Amino acid sequence: xxxxxxxxxxxxxxxxxxxxxxxxxxxxxxxxxxxxxxxxxxxxxxxxxxxxxxxxxxxxxxxxxxxxxxxxxxxxxxxxxxxxxxxxxxxxxxxxxxxxxxxxxxxxxxxxxxxxxxxxxxxxxxxxxxxxxxxxxxxxxxxxxxxxxxxxxxxxxxxxxxxxxxxxxxxxxxxxxxxxxxxxxxxxxxxxxxxxxxxxxxxxxxxxxxxxxxxxxxxxxxxxxxxxxxxxxxxxxxxxxxxxxxxxxxxxxxxxxxxxxxxxxxxxxxxxxxxxxxxxxxxxxxxxxxxxxxxxxxxxxxxx
Ligand code: PMP
Numbered sequence: 001x002x003x004x005x006x007x008x009x010x011x012x013x014x015x016x017x018x019x020x021x022x023x024x025x026x027x028x029x030x031x032x033x034x035x036x037x038x039x040x041x042x043x044x045x046x047x048x049x050x051x052x053x054x055x056x057x058x059x060x061x062x063x064x065x066x067x068x069x070x071x072x073x074x075x076x077x078x079x080x081x082x083x084x085x086x087x088x089x090x091x092x093x094x095x096x097x098x099x100x101x102x103x104x105x106x107x108x109x110x111x112x113x114x115x116x117x118x119x120x121x122x123x124x125x126x127x128x129x130x131x132x133x134x135x136x137x138x139x140x141x142x143x144x145x146x147x148x149x150x151x152x153x154x155x156x157x158x159x160x161x162x163x164x165x166x167x168x169x170x171x172x173x174x175x176x177x178x179x180x181x182x183x184x185x186x187x188x189x190x191x192x193x194x195x196x197x198x199x200x201x202x203x204x205x206x207x208x209x210x211x212x213x214x215x216x217x218x219x220x221x222x223x224x225x226x227x228x229x230x231x232x233x234x235x236x237x238x239x240x241x242x243x244x245x246x247x248x249x250x251x252x253x254x255x256x257x258x259x260x261x262x263x264x265x266x267x268x269x270x271x272x273x274x275x276x277x278x279x280x281x282x283x284x285x286x287x288x289x290x291x292x293x294x295x296x297x298x299x300x301x302x303x304x
Contacts, residue, residue, distance in 0.1 A: 225296025
């Protein structure tokens with residue numbers, strides 16, 4: 001997870017129009033730059049086994065983008081059809097057969113001041129994502145705290161919300177951690193810096209409910225649907241730090257990194273290919289590659 005380089009693709013998309021990468025810039029005077037005011041989504045597009053390309057759960061990402069924007073009073077006039085068409089058009093320009101794509105859709109506030117006359121541009125960028133299945137990682141528990149709903153709500157996927165995650169990753173580097181888990185103001189598990197946390201106890205799949213400080217994760221919703229299909233128990237409830245440390249299996253999950261097994265948390269070892277999360281993960285890949293129909297997984301096919 002460390003040492004990633006920012007890719008510089010040829011094109012980006014601004015308000016539905018294809019633009020050159022170097023033209024996707026913001027002025028230093030706008031609130032997106034001087035107050036970190038933007039909300040975004042990370043979507044994934046997969047090559048299916050039948051040779052088509054498809055976006056995963058695009059509507060859910062669009063709806064969460066709108067929720068984040070609404071909470072920060074950022075207007076968005078883009079319809080879902082326009083959003084999806086823009087993402088697919090950008091994908092068409094940048095796709096290569098060997099890679100899936102990761103698409104970032106951001107509403108950057110480019111006009112307005114202290115909430116008056118706010119206007120945002122919807123910019124999409126897309127990056128190559130190799131098709132390899134992530135291997136297990138070592139994580140730590142950060143001393144930095146997930147911000148609370150009354151501070152900078154975890155429910156809002158805004159750029160500013162990632163500053164604590166950045167500090168946590170910096171803290172984790174000398175501890176040789178690939179990723180860090182943030183606790184909430186009550187000292188319980190909230191989420192990782194860019195992913196949700198899922199654990200298994202006594203065969204049941206458990207994840208913190210969103211009110212514990214976790215973004216409302218689309219991948220967790222997929223995990224829940226898969227768990228039901230596999231007749232596994234799935235619950236959303238508070239998880240103490242020490243309960244996580246005695247879990248049978250742990251993984252972190254999110255749109256970009258999918259399901260990543262956790263082999264170690266601060267020196268406590270876990271079975272990284274545990275049976276329950278391996279079964280969920282296997283079904284996930286079957287679903288996103290179009291090998292099986294999975295309730296809760298919607299693929300928008302690009303069409304050839
Ligand atoms: N929490 C945070 C802080 C994230 O950035 C992400 C990635 N979007 C997630 C959780 C997982 O959310 P999703 O499954 O919707 O990608």
